[in-house]
Structures are given as structure tokens and as C-alpha cells.
Amino acid sequence: MNMKYSNKTYEDILNWLDTNLTQDRYIHTLGTVDTAVMLAERFNLDVDKARIGALLHDCAKCFSADKLRQILNDTNIVIEDSELVNYKTLHAPVSAFIAENDFGVTDPEILSSIRWHTLGRVKMSDLEKIVFLADKIEGKTRDEDYRAMILKILDTQGIDKAMLECMRTTIKSLIDRNLKICNQTIDVYNRFLDS
Numbered sequence: 001m002n003m004k005y006s007n008k009t010y011e012d013i014l015n016w017l018d019t020n021l022t023q024d025r026y027i028h029t030l031g032t033v034d035t036a037v038m039l040a041e042r043f044n045l046d047v048d049k050a051r052i053g054a055l056l057h058d059c060a061k062c063f064s065a066d067k068l069r070q071i072l073n074d075t076n077i078v079i080e081d082s083e084l085v086n087y088k089t090l091h092a093p094v095s096a097f098i099a100e101n102d103f104g105v106t107d108p109e110i111l112s113s114i115r116w117h118t119l120g121r122v123k124m125s126d127l128e129k130i131v132f133l134a135d136k137i138e139g140k141t142r143d144e145d146y147r148a149m150i151l152k153i154l155d156t157q158g159i160d161k162a163m164l165e166c167m168r169t170t171i172k173s174l175i176d177r178n179l180k181i182c183n184q185t186i187d188v189y190n191r192f193l194d195s
């Protein structure tokens with residue numbers, strides 16, 4: 001299947017992901033695609049954009065630390081201070097870079113949906129929110145009760161309240177695990193608290 005927003009076919013991208021992701025991450029990616037497409041349909045967003053954003057959101061997730069560092073050194077990808085707090089968040093900017101560089105994605109909104117899928121940001125488009133949420137609640141590897149709760153909020157209160165609940169859960173979980181909370185996470189939480 002040709003993709004509207006990539007120079008590669010859907011099958012080519014799946015093959016690349018199958019080679020470059022662990023089995024779990026690959027299944028999580030397929031789940032994220034299903035949920036992002038479903039949400040895009042429900043909220044009248046561009047389904048093709050949601051599909052490719054979700055498909056590539058974690059494409060660099062299984063790169064080694066050395067490879068991530070090398071790509072960051074060799075390119076002028078801008079990294080937030082917040083992303084240096086937790087090394088795992090670096091896969092998001094690198095995934096956006098790979099989406100553009102290796103898969104010919106040029107649409108800025110798709111690239112931002114990949115770029116900001118872990119941290120979120122204060123000014124998010126609905127497409128960015130949908131990919132963010134789909135990543136957290138996809139139906140193949142994420143917790144079923146959590147998925148049901150967020151889907152219910154999406155149905156009854158809309159996208160921003162679902163984002164608020166996701167940010168709340170993230171912050172609670174960081175506190176419970178004794179991990180640092182980066183400033184951007186707090187800013188995004190505060191922004192959705194006002195929604």
C-alpha cells in the first residue's frame with residue numbers, strides 16, 4: 001500500500017520496523033497504529049497522518065545508546081533540557097529525524113506528532129494529542145483498565161481531558177518510582193489542567 005505522506009510503502013515500513021524493533025515494540029507499534037487510526041476517525045482528523053505518525057513514532061526506540069548519541073552528534077537535532085534528564089526520551093527526536101530522513105516524511109504535523117509523543121508539549125495539535133494518547137493506551141500491550149478509562153474520558157469529556165488524565169498518571173508514576181519530573185511535563189500538565 002502506498003502511503004500518502006511517505007516515499008516508502010506500508011509494507012516496506014513494516015519490514016524495516018520488524019528488523020529494527022524488538023518483537024514487543026513492534027506489536028506495540030501495530031497497536032498504536034490501530035488506536036491512532038480509530039481516534040482520528042472518531043475526531044475527524046487526517047487518518048493517513050495519524051497512521052504514519054503512529055507507525056513511525058518509536059522507530060528509533062531500539063537503537064543502541066551509541067547509535068542514538070552518534071545520530072545526535074552528527075545532526076543538528078534540537079534536544080530539550082528535559083530530554084537530558086531521562087535518556088529514554090531521546091528516541092522521540094531521533095525517531096522524527098529517521099521518519100524524515102529514511103522515510104521521506106515532510107509534513108510538519110506528522111513529524112511533530114513523532115517528536116513530541118513522549119514528553120508532549122504545551123501547544124499540541126489534535127493530531128499530536130491523538131498519537132500521544134494512542135501510544136499510551138493502545139490495545140495490544142497497554143493495561144486494559146487504563147485504556148478503558150482513557151477511552152471513556154475521550155468519549156465523554158474530549159481529547160484535552162484525556163490528555164490531562166495521561167499527564168496526571170505520568171507524574172504520579174514518576175513520583176512513585178522516585179524519578180525526576182522534568183519541567184516540560186509539569187508545564188504540559190498545567191496547560192491541560194486549564195483546559
Ligand SMILES: [Fe+2]
Binds near residue numbers: 091092117118
Ligand atoms: Fe516512544
Ligand SMILES: [Fe+2]
Binds near residue numbers: 032057135
Ligand atoms: Fe510507543
